[in-house]
Each structure stands twice: as C-alpha cells, then as structure tokens.
Amino acid sequence: xxxxxxxIRQTEMRRVEEKISLEINHCINSIVYWVKILLKNKQEKDDxxxxxxxxxxxxxxxxxxxxxxxxxxxxxxxxxxxxNLQHVMMELGVRFHGALLDHLMGYQYNVVGAMQLIQDLHxxxxxxxxxxxxxxxxxxEGLNKLCNLLVVDPEQLIEFWNLGSLAHxxxxxxxxFVKLRADYRRNNIQSKLPSFGTHVRQ
Numbered sequence: 001x002x003x004x005x006x007x008i009r010q011t012e013m014r015r016v017e018e019k020i021s022l023e024i025n026h027c028i029n030s031i032v033y034w035v036k037i038l039l040k041n042k043q044e045k046d047d048x049x050x051x052x053x054x055x056x057x058x059x060x061x062x063x064x065x066x067x068x069x070x071x072x073x074x075x076x077x078x079x080x081x082x083x084n085l086q087h088v089m090m091e092l093g094v095r096f097h098g099a100l101l102d103h104l105m106g107y108q109y110n111v112v113g114a115m116q117l118i119q120d121l122h123x124x125x126x127x128x129x130x131x132x133x134x135x136x137x138x139x140x141e142g143l144n145k146l147c148n149l150l151v152v153d154p155e156q157l158i159e160f161w162n163l164g165s166l167a168h169x170x171x172x173x174x175x176x177f178v179k180l181r182a183d184y185r186r187n188n189i190q191s192k193l194p195s196f197g198t199h200v201r202q
Contacts, residue, residue: 032095039103048113061120065127093136110182114150154187
C-alpha cells in the first residue's frame, strides 16, 4: 500500500511540476511578446538616423526598461525563489536579448544614431543587471561591444572586428551587422572588411 501511495504521490508531483513549468514558460512568452510590442510601437523610425543625439535613452528603451523593472521584476521575486528564480531570469534574459537584437537589426544607423543606440544599450544593460545572472550580463556586454562596429572609423573596423569579444561571432552575422551602417555603401565598407578566412575566431 505504501508503495502504491508513493507512486501516486510521485506521479502527482511530476504533474504539478510540469504544470508549473508550462505556466512559467507561458509567462516568459507573454513578457517577451509585450517587450516586442513596446519596441515596435515606441521606437521612432528616425531614432537612430537623427542629426542630434537626445542625450538620453529613447522612449522605446525607457518604456521597455520600466516595464521590466516594474511589471516583471516587481512581481517575479514573490512566487518564485532560489534556483527556480535563477533559471527563469536566465531564460528571460536570453530571450529578451534575442528579441532586442532582432529589433535593432531592422534599423540603419548613422554615427549620431549609433551613439544614441549605445545610450539605450547602457540602460538595457543596467536593467538586466537586476536579473543577477552572469550569462545574461555577458550577452548584453557583448551587444554593447558589437555596437562599436557602427561608430568606429571605417579604417578601424578590422581592429574592432578581431576583438576577443567579437572574434567568436559568426563572420556572416558580423557582415550583416556592419551593413546597418548608413555609410556602408558610401564609404565602400565592404572592401575594408576581412574575408571569411581572415576572421580570427577564438
């Protein structure tokens, strides 16, 4: 009898754990979806092609960070704790990073706009620091360094390209990212990029 009771209890525990896991995944999906909506609706088309820097983060950045700090972190720390919370914050951070990167890949950047982007990324990075996950911190720090490719002089691109923090990134993705520069064709930047074989990977 005790053996049967134990089996039933284990089965019920697994069922509850699976249900909780599904609910958490649904919650993360909803958060990331809302982040995408905010980015889409609040990011102006000329935010990164402006002639004058705002000297502050864009509206889209402020709205997303406010949402995460108030609506996400403000409620997440209660019902979830310990290792479960760490796992959830890492998963959320990774998916937030992916959504943000996909969003930013849809814009072009002049030098002033790239500096505006860097301001935004500083705020995004400070916000995810609250997740207290080293891997998420590393992702956003890498995104900050990646943006150097949008502001450096064309002649310095190779130097930044082969930085330790970028050298492990796929060559094709780096090319696509550099193409976001508004001066890509005007300055014939393609001719200044290293070929696939000379891209140092670590």
